[in-house]
Amino acid sequence: MYTISSKLKTFSIVLMVVGLLGIGYGFLTAPKDIKEVEAILAAESHGHGGGHGEAHEAAPAHAEEAHATEAHEAEAAKPEAHATEGEAGVADQAHDEHAATGDAAASHDSVTTSVDTAAAPAVAEAPAEEHREVAAAHAEPAHADAHAEHEAHLEHVLHQLQNKPWAALYVACIFFLLISMGVLAFYAIQQVAQAGWSPVLFRVMEGITAYLPVGSILFLIFLITCAAHLNHLFVWMADGVTDPKSENYDALIAGKSGYLNIPFWLIRAVIFIAGWNLYRHFSRKTGLAQDEAHDDANYKKVFKMSAGFLVFFIVSESIMAWDWIMSLDPHWFSTLFGWYVFASFFVSGITVICMVTLYLKTKGYLEYVNTSHIHDLAKFMFGISVFWTYLWFSQFMLIWYANIPEEVTYFITRINDYTLPFWGAVVMNFVFPILILINTDFKRVTWILVGAGSIILVGHYIDFFNMIMPATVGDQWFIGIPEISSVLFFLGLFLLVVFTALTKAPLMPKRNPYIEESKHFHY
Incomplete structure (x- = not known):
């Protein structure tokens, strides 16, 4: 035996x-929730991308990513920060409409110059404001989908x-x-x-x-x-x-x-x-x-x-x-x-x-x-x-x-x-x-x-x-x-x-x- x-x-x-x-x-x-996942992924990203032997600590990495997200949301409100195809189409349409009325130069200035330019004619303020609204309307759904x-x-x-x-x-x-x-x-x-x-x-x-x-x-x-x-x-x-x-x-x-x-x-x-x-x-x-x-x-x-x-x-x-x-x-x-x-x-x-x-x-x-x-x-x-x-x-x-x-x-x-x-x-x-x-x-x-x-x-x-x-x-x-x-x-x-x-x-x-x-x- x-x-x-x-x-x-x-x-x-x-x-x-x-x-x-x-x-x-x-x-x-x-990990118990998404926040911990963000911290882990951020630490891995910094650890591999930065070429360092150690990954950054999770909390600072998460803070940096949150700060970057907030900055991205703030930029979404600015039409100048979004050179999307939708906005380009709006600018081209405004340019064509004003060219048809014989005022192509004024239209071009109203779209491409800054809003607060004192020399811009008053009639150009409305298309510029409309451009901002349309651009923001296009940006918000795109940002929501990405989020x-x-x-x-x-x-x-x-x-x-x-x-x-x-x-x-x-x-x-x-x-x-x-x-x-x-x-x-x-x-x-x-x-x-x-x-x-x-x-x-x-x-x-x-x-x-x-x-x-x-x-x-x-x-x-x-x-x-x-x-x-x-x-x-x-x-x-x-x-x-x-x-x-x-x-x-x-x-x-x-x-x-x-x-x-x-x-x-x-x-x-x-x-x-x-x-x-x-x-x-x-x-x-x-x-x-x-x-x-x-x-x-x-x-x-x-x-x-x-x-x-x-x-x-x-x-x-x-x-x-x-x-x-x-x-x-x-x-x-x-x-x-x-x-x-x-x-x-x-x-x-x-x-x-x-x-x-x-x-x-x-x-x-x-x-x-x-x-x-x-x-x-x-x-x-x-x-x-x-x-x-x-x-x-x-x-x-x-x-x-x-x-x-x-x-x-x-x-x-x-x-x-x-x-x-x-x-x-x-x-x-x-x-x-x-x-x-x-x-x-x-x-x-x-x-x-x-x-x-x-x-x-x-x-x-x-x-x-x-x-x-x-x-x-x-x-x-x-x-x-x-x-x-x-x-x-x-x-x-x-x-x-x-x-x-x-x-x-x-x-x-x-x-x-x-x-x-x-x-x-x-x-």
Whole structure:
């Protein structure tokens, strides 16, 4: 029986505490109103534009911007300060009218000279005064429109900055949840395939999937906060987007409202998560019962459950990807997206199986797990990384080549605003696995596999970051305290739950029909 060490338990708890503090800091420092957004944007503008290493303090920056706004409003009352096209048209019209009456010179002087010129004839004062009134009438609506547009922009940035801690939490929450899902899918595939090499790893897989119930509860709570409008992550949930009478009306989103509506969205989430957890619970329970049985009846039950689960999983996983990730960009869609998301968390799950197995081996457990088992896990890590790259390129190339505006915008946004993480994910999820794991000997070396596995996991976290952040925070992204703290919290929780679950049962299945073949697996 495995016993979790006090050091690992303490390490997990410390990660969770530090993560919670950082998450709290992220929410506390998020801007509360438009004034704070103005101060932040002004500080950033002065910091970048002035060429200084430090940004100006927020309050002075806000004061300077307010003063500039007041000066602009004062200037709006002066016709001389607005050389707009409307005013130019008024001046030309006045000039033409006076030219038709034979007094072109007097008209020209009345428009172009100052109002208080003593030599100007009295008859010219009326057109000049009329010019001022018309110019002011043109200036006021233009200024009002500009002001309204500025306010709308500030409100949009406010929502993005308020979304930042929520989005950071969402990326980490769904990433660790789907890691356990990837392991569960791999476990079910091994059961249905009646694989002879992997039964010695079943208890490791079951331990990792123990995080699924905990992660599911936290994720459902998060989805409820979205439905309750505590954040603005999902724009299709905004008020008025499906109401033609609202200024927020969006025809495209309204056309999808039969599917994208909060009650149906939550119902689907509950059904999917319940189905996944039910399979996890009964397959684990029946698998443990097989250890004490005298026949293979329980093994056959797990086989049938696994076959049914895989059918449910392949459907629910695609819809889950649409609901929880793709609907963040409700104007965009990809028919490959469900497979793309699956490949990302599937290879992450297999990588975690490998790394947990290596850790237990270093502690003296899993005596029947040999380098051939590790080599097979590494082959899956390599193969699914190539599969992910195939899907990434297929999705990107077809959309980029077609150059349809409503589709290609998805990638243009990420290439322009997320250049480093966008291309960095490709390097970490394809280039490094290819260079490291293509060598057969390297697939059996512990420190190489740990290094490659760490790169893969970080790379796929960034992949989820790229899928979620542009739609929720726009160009206001930065991997800072909220993002790092969210990862630390869920990593600590994941380690604590997984390694505690590994202590609940023997690490070696006793009565699996293929256990002896697995123990002596070599090639």
